[in-house]
Amino acid sequence: MTSYPLRSIAAHEFETWARMITTTYGQDWRDGALRSAQTSIEPERTTAAFDGEQLVGGMSIYGRSLTVPGGYVPVAGVTLVAVLPTHRRRGLLTAMMRRQFTQLHESGGEPVAALNAAEATIYGRFGYGIASHLALLEGDTRFLTMRPDVETGGSIRLLDAEAARPLLEKIYDTACRDTAGWVDRTDRYWTARLYDAEHVRDGGTALRFAVHTDAAGTVGGYVFYRSAGGTVRVVELAATTRGSYAALWRYLIDLDGHDHVSYQGATDEVLPHLLRDPRAVHRTVVDNLWVRLVDVGRALTARRYASPVDVVFQVEDEFCGWNAGRYRLRADGDRVDWEPTRDRAELRLSATELGAAYLGGTTLTELAAAGLVEELRPGAVATASRAFRADRDPFHPSGGAFPAF
Numbered sequence: 001m002t003s004y005p006l007r008s009i010a011a012h013e014f015e016t017w018a019r020m021i022t023t024t025y026g027q028d029w030r031d032g033a034l035r036s037a038q039t040s041i042e043p044e045r046t047t048a049a050f051d052g053e054q055l056v057g058g059m060s061i062y063g064r065s066l067t068v069p070g071g072y073v074p075v076a077g078v079t080l081v082a083v084l085p086t087h088r089r090r091g092l093l094t095a096m097m098r099r100q101f102t103q104l105h106e107s108g109g110e111p112v113a114a115l116n117a118a119e120a121t122i123y124g125r126f127g128y129g130i131a132s133h134l135a136l137l138e139g140d141t142r143f144l145t146m147r148p149d150v151e152t153g154g155s156i157r158l159l160d161a162e163a164a165r166p167l168l169e170k171i172y173d174t175a176c177r178d179t180a181g182w183v184d185r186t187d188r189y190w191t192a193r194l195y196d197a198e199h200v201r202d203g204g205t206a207l208r209f210a211v212h213t214d215a216a217g218t219v220g221g222y223v224f225y226r227s228a229g230g231t232v233r234v235v236e237l238a239a240t241t242r243g244s245y246a247a248l249w250r251y252l253i254d255l256d257g258h259d260h261v262s263y264q265g266a267t268d269e270v271l272p273h274l275l276r277d278p279r280a281v282h283r284t285v286v287d288n289l290w291v292r293l294v295d296v297g298r299a300l301t302a303r304r305y306a307s308p309v310d311v312v313f314q315v316e317d318e319f320c321g322w323n324a325g326r327y328r329l330r331a332d333g334d335r336v337d338w339e340p341t342r343d344r345a346e347l348r349l350s351a352t353e354l355g356a357a358y359l360g361g362t363t364l365t366e367l368a369a370a371g372l373v374e375e376l377r378p379g380a381v382a383t384a385s386r387a388f389r390a391d392r393d394p395f396h397p398s399g400g401a402f403p404a405f
C-alpha cells in the first residue's frame with residue numbers, strides 16, 4: 001500500500017493533471033494539444049495520486065468496444081499513464097493499477113483492459129500480455145511494383161479533413177467489424193485522431209486525405225498521410241474491399257516527388273502479396289496491443305473459438321486474485337462456457353498468457369515453448385492453441401497519434 005491517496009480528478013483539475021503528464025513524458029504540451037485531449041478525457045474514469053495537495057501520478061480509461069475473434073468485448077482502453085519523476089518507484093503505478101482493476105471488477109465494468117505500452121518492461125507484472133504486433137513497413141517506391149493482374153480501378157479523390165471525415169468514419173466502422181484489435185471510435189476520438197497542429201507533424205506536411213470510389217460508385221477505402229522529405233508517411237489506411245486497398249496502395253506508390261513510403265500495419269499485411277517483389281517491403285515487428293483480462297470468464301466467453309475445445313485450465317493471477325482457480329473452457333460454435341471445476345487441470349498458465357492469446361495472434365503453443373504455459377495432459381496445448389487462433393493477425397491501428405485509444 002502506498003501512502004498517497006488515490007481518486008479520480010474533477011473536470012476543473014484537468015489542466016493540472018495534463019501538465020503533470022507532459023512533464024513526466026518530457027514534452028511541451030502546447031495549448032492546442034491540451035485542448036484536444038480535454039475533449040476526449042472522461043474525468044470520472046481517471047485515477048490520480050496525490051502527495052498532499054500535489055497531483056503526482058495518474059492514468060486514464062477510455063471505454064470502447066474491442067473487436068475480438070467472432071465478436072466484440074467492452075474494453076477499458078488505458079492511456080496517459082504517468083508518475084512524476086520525483087515520485088517514481090514508490091509503488092504509485094502499482095497502487096493505481098490495483099485500484100483500476102478492482103473498480104472494474106467490482107462495478108462489473110469492462111472485463112478487458114488494453115493499452116499501447118511506452119516500454120515493454122512495465123506492464124507484464126500487472127497481467128498484461130502482448131496480444132498483437134505491429135509491422136513497421138517501409139519501402140523504396142521505385143521497387144514497389146504491383147503484380148500486373150492486380151486490379152486498381154475506380155477513382156481517388158483528395159479531400160480536406162472536413163469533407164473526408166464522414167467518409168472516414170463510415171469506412172472505419174465497417175473495417176473495424178472484421179479486424180480483431182480495432183476499437184470503435186467516438187466523435188471526440190476522431191477529433192483527437194485528426195488533430196493536425198504544426199507541432200504534431202514531426203517535420204511533415206499537414207495531413208492529406210485520399211478516398212477511393214470503385215467503378216460502381218461505392219466508397220471503399222481511405223488513406224491519410226503526410227509528406228516528409230520525399231517519404232510518404234501513411235498515418236492510417238482502411239479499406240473494406242480488396243480493390244480499394246490495392247488502388248490506395250498504387251496511389252501511394254505512384255505519388256510523384258516521393259521515393260519512400262512508410263506505414264504501420266498488420267503483421268499479415270496484404271501489401272507484399274500485391275507486389276512483383278514482396279521483399280521490396282521491409283518489415284520491423286514491434287509489440288502493439290497489450291491485453292489484460294480483468295475478468296477472465298467474462299472475457300473468454302465474449303469471443304468465439306476457431307475449433308471446438310474442452311480443456312480444464314488452472315489459472316494463476318497474483319494481481320487480480322478473483323480470476324485464480326480451475327475452470328473448464330468448453331466452446332463449440334456460438335456456445336462458450338467457462339465454469340469452475342474440480343476435474344484434473346490440463347493446462348496451467350497465468351492470466352497474462354490468456355491476455356496474450358486473447359485476440360488470436362500470440363499462440364498458446366509459442367507460450368508453452370517459452371515455458372509460460374504448462375501442459376498437464378498431452379495434446380491440451382495444441383487443442384487450446386488451435387481454438388484461440390484467429391484467421392488474420394490482430395492489429396490495433398494507433399499510428400503513434402495521441403491518444404492511442
Ligand SMILES: CC(=O)SCCNC(=O)CCNC(=O)[C@H](O)C(C)(C)COP(=O)(O)OP(=O)(O)OC[C@H]1O[C@@H](n2cnc3c(N)ncnc32)[C@H](O)[C@@H]1OP(=O)(O)O
Binds near residue numbers: 078117
Ligand atoms: C499506456 C501508457 O500510457 S504507457 C506510458 C507509461 N508512462 C511512461 O513511460 C512515463 C514515464 N514513466 C513513468 O511515468 C513511471 O516511471 C511509470 C508509470 C512507468 C512507473 O511508475 P512507478 O510509480 O515508478 O511504478 P511502481 O513504483 O509502481 O513500479 C512497479 C514495478 O515496476 C517496475 N517498473 C516501473 N517502471 C518501469 C520501467 N519503465 N521499466 C522497468 N521496470 C519498471 C518497478 O521497478 C517496480 O518493480 P518492483 O515491484 O520489482 O520493485
